[in-house]
Amino acid sequence: MNCKKDIFILALETSCDETAAAVTRNGLDILSSVVSSQIDLHEKFGGVVPELASRKHLEFINPVIEESLAQAGVHKEELDAVAATCGPGLVGSLLVGLSAAKTLSFLLDVPLIGVNHILGHIYANFISHPELQTPVLCLTVSGGHTDLLYFEDLKSYEILGRTRDDAAGEAFDKIARFLELGYPGGPVIEKLAREGDSGAVDFPRAEFKDDTLDFSFSGLKTAVINYVHNQRQKDEKINKADIAASFQKTVFDMLIKNVIKAANKMEVKSVVLAGGVAANEKFRCRLENELTSKKLPLFYPERKYCTDNAAMIGAAGYYQFLNRDFAALDLNPEPGLRL
Ligand code: KG4
Numbered sequence: 001m002n003c004k005k006d007i008f009i010l011a012l013e014t015s016c017d018e019t020a021a022a023v024t025r026n027g028l029d030i031l032s033s034v035v036s037s038q039i040d041l042h043e044k045f046g047g048v049v050p051e052l053a054s055r056k057h058l059e060f061i062n063p064v065i066e067e068s069l070a071q072a073g074v075h076k077e078e079l080d081a082v083a084a085t086c087g088p089g090l091v092g093s094l095l096v097g098l099s100a101a102k103t104l105s106f107l108l109d110v111p112l113i114g115v116n117h118i119l120g121h122i123y124a125n126f127i128s129h130p131e132l133q134t135p136v137l138c139l140t141v142s143g144g145h146t147d148l149l150y151f152e153d154l155k156s157y158e159i160l161g162r163t164r165d166d167a168a169g170e171a172f173d174k175i176a177r178f179l180e181l182g183y184p185g186g187p188v189i190e191k192l193a194r195e196g197d198s199g200a201v202d203f204p205r206a207e208f209k210d211d212t213l214d215f216s217f218s219g220l221k222t223a224v225i226n227y228v229h230n231q232r233q234k235d236e237k238i239n240k241a242d243i244a245a246s247f248q249k250t251v252f253d254m255l256i257k258n259v260i261k262a263a264n265k266m267e268v269k270s271v272v273l274a275g276g277v278a279a280n281e282k283f284r285c286r287l288e289n290e291l292t293s294k295k296l297p298l299f300y301p302e303r304k305y306c307t308d309n310a311a312m313i314g315a316a317g318y319y320q321f322l323n324r325d326f327a328a329l330d331l332n333p334e335p336g337l338r339l
Pocket residue numbers: 016121141142143144145168169170172173184185186187190275276277278279280281306307308
């Protein structure tokens with residue numbers, strides 16, 4: 001007879017502009033994943049307004065928690081732990097989810113688990129692909145992070161490279177804002193780039209003197225801005241689709257170059273992608289083609305787990321639960337938390 005008890009975790013994610021709650025069973029079995037997005041609210045400002053974000057989180061956190069429990073068919077009393085994103089993110093936003101998690105942990109007398117948002121993005125892969133084998137190379141490309149990691153197993157990892165300035169997603173957002181395309185930048189640039197010629201403008205790629213796996217995108221951002229200014233000064237036509245396609249191609253060239261370099265260096269069984277930029281189909285397709293020649297499979301989370309959600313926090317939180325990596329009730333949000 002199998003007496004192993006199922007572990008139910010309620011996970012909360014409020015690091016930026018999505019209020020999300022999920023219930024997971026034994027980590028990777030997602031019983032519910034509710035996301036209330038604030039994109040419409042922030043769109044008109046061209047970016048997330050922190051004060052507005054935290055107010056909206058306050059308004060939505062309780063209904064979203066109730067909805068996630070109801071959809072999962074799990075009662076609060078059945079929960080084994082409550083997990084919440086503790087960083088990185090906007091401090092006011094993080095506080096809302098973390099305070100709710102602390103309250104529930106105290107009232108229900110279950111452990112509190114503080115989860116790193118970036119780890120959550122990585123674990124989203126294991127939700128979508130429980131068969132995934134380690135060691136694995138992981139590229140995390142979001143609005144705040146661009147990290148290249150080596151996971152020996154699910155519990156230990158090494159940082160191989162990271163961005164020295166802007167994150168890849170941040171570059172998409174800044175260029176989209178500069179070209180007045182809207183927010184968030186990634187999806188609008190991806191869409192517009194389909195109509196453009198990626199070879200139209202040869203933007204420079206960051207080059208480092210040392211043999212590093214680090215990234216840099218701020219030079220590219222400046223190059224795009226300078227290019228547009230020059231075109232305007234010369235009274236020449238600005239083809240936004242060509243710029244979007246050329247910019248996007250340059251970002252992907254730089255990302256792919258380092259993934260291949262790392263794959264040549266480390267012995268891995270697979271490569272995984274995490275973060276919002278991993279939703280870009282062009283990027284996935286190009287990287288997949290490059291890796292096929294190395295016989296390395298590429299995994300990425302299903303679309304719904306690529307952007308911010310609480311299921312990924314529940315999945316990462318489960319492995320912390322197994323390690324008894326619990327937080328005290330005085331856990332504070334860490335806006336600049338790194339891996
Ligand atoms: O992981 P995420 O949802 O939030 C965090 O930053 O943690 O990532 C959001 C970032 C934004 O910068 C957005 O512009 C970018 O991911 N993004 C994309 C795409 N969808 C979202 N970038 C390129 N192509 C996309 N399709």
